[in-house]
Amino acid sequence: xxxVGSNCNYILDVGxxxxxxxxxxxxxxxxxxxxxxxxxxxxxxxxxGSSRDICVNRIGIDVFMGAxxxxxxHGNVVYEGDxxxxxxxxxxxxxVYSFLESEIRKSKFPNKKGGxxxxxPGYIRFTxxxxxxxxxxxxxxxxxxxxxxERDKIVRRFYKRFPHLHxxxxxxxxxxxxxxxxxxxxxxxxxxxxxxxxxxxxxxxIYWGGNDYxxxxxxxxxxxxxxxMVDDYKHTWELLKNETSVSKSKG
Numbered sequence: 001x002x003x004v005g006s007n008c009n010y011i012l013d014v015g016x017x018x019x020x021x022x023x024x025x026x027x028x029x030x031x032x033x034x035x036x037x038x039x040x041x042x043x044x045x046x047x048x049g050s051s052r053d054i055c056v057n058r059i060g061i062d063v064f065m066g067a068x069x070x071x072x073x074h075g076n077v078v079y080e081g082d083x084x085x086x087x088x089x090x091x092x093x094x095x096v097y098s099f100l101e102s103e104i105r106k107s108k109f110p111n112k113k114g115g116x117x118x119x120x121p122g123y124i125r126f127t128x129x130x131x132x133x134x135x136x137x138x139x140x141x142x143x144x145x146x147x148x149x150e151r152d153k154i155v156r157r158f159y160k161r162f163p164h165l166h167x168x169x170x171x172x173x174x175x176x177x178x179x180x181x182x183x184x185x186x187x188x189x190x191x192x193x194x195x196x197x198x199x200x201x202x203x204x205x206i207y208w209g210g211n212d213y214x215x216x217x218x219x220x221x222x223x224x225x226x227x228x229m230v231d232d233y234k235h236t237w238e239l240l241k242n243e244t245s246v247s248k249s250k251g
Contacts (some may be wrong), residue, residue, distance in 0.1 A: 008225070009192055009199045010243070013212055014048040017236050019058050027059045031237055038240060039066035047071040047191045049211060049246050052079060074180075074211075075190030077099035077121030088122030090183055092165075099161055100126050100181075103154050109144060111137065123182035128154075131178075151179055170211075191214040192224075199225035200243075202236055 012018055018035070019027050027035075038044065046067045048055050055072055059223035064070055077136050097117065104116050113130030116175045125131070128150060129141040147149055149167045158167045158181070166186070170178040188211060192199070201219055203212030206229040216227040230236045 001157065006241075007197070009179060009195050009197055010240075011045045011195075011199055011201045011215070012236070013188070013203035013205075014046055014050065014055060014059060016232065017202055017230055018046075018063075018233055021236060027063065028233060032060055032063060034237070035240075036062055036066055039063065042243070043068055043070050045071065045191055045195065046049045047075060047188045047215070049074050049188070052077065052084075069191075069194075071188070073121045074187050076120070076186060083124065088186060089121050090186070091119070091179065092124055096124070096162060096163060096165070096181065099158065100124075101201070104128060107150060108148070109141065109150065112141070113137065118160075119250045122159070122186050123180055126179045126181060127177045129177045133177070141177050145177075155179060168211075174213060185214075187214050188212065189218045191215065192218055192222075197224075201227040202230055202239065203227070204230050204232070 015021065018031075019025050041157075044067045046055075046059075046064070046069075048071070050058070050072060052064075052070070052072050053138075055070065064079075065081050068080070069085075071077075072079065077084065078086040100117055104112070107128045109128055111124065113133040115131035116127055118125040118131055129138065133141070149224060155167045158165075158179075164184075166180075166182050166184045168180045168187075170180055191213040192215065199219060200211070201215055203215070204214045206227055207213060212229075219225050219227055228239055230239065
């Protein structure tokens with residue numbers, strides 16, 4: 001028997017929405033038990049910037065398998081249960097890599113680390129600092145970049161060279177140091193491409209520059225539902241309780 005709201009599609013971000021914001025945290029066991037029952041009675045879709053393995057490690061295999069679909073890597077790899085049903089095959093042309101390598105050489109930041117260009121399914125994660133940097137080093141780069149505006153300048157130069165592609169500065173946290181490069185619209189909003197009917201979207205970064213904003217914007221433009229910016233997983237839990245007849249007890 002379906003609960004109240006079962007005709008709606010529930011789309012949920014993972015980090016900061018289903019699990020604590022702190023890096024490497026996992027789902028609360030009491031919330032996990034409750035959410036599994038919610039998944040049994042509702043159309044639930046999950047969307048995350050993480051890979052499948054990282055997502056499973058953080059929310060558990062049961063929650064992962066309980067969703068109708070899980071959109072990993074910003075929607076570029078999609079799973080139904082344990083079956084991969086879609087993988088974005090896009091790879092940037094060689095000219096893009098040459099451009100990025102020239103920007104690394106030109107950068108005036110003095111303390112570069114390794115791992116500047118990381119290929120992901122459907123996009124490139126690029127950083128002048130280097131992905132091998134520590135959190136403290138990332139914070140130092142953010143302070144420097146706030147003054148130098150290096151990433152914003154790179155994005156402007158990128159669009160002059162590649163106007164048909166998309167480049168976005170990642171400012172999702174105090175240690176965000178990346179630029180994401182992809183085809184247009186290949187972000188978390190891809191979750192909306194194959195869902196019919198009304199939706200309710202829950203995310204912790206539904207603001208300009210946040211990685212949930214594009215999904216919010218498209219839902220509003222299309223008039224297909226509502227979005228909810230949450231403070232943490234406890235806030236998500238409270239909101240979802242209003243959508244269901246599943247037990248309101250936290251255990």
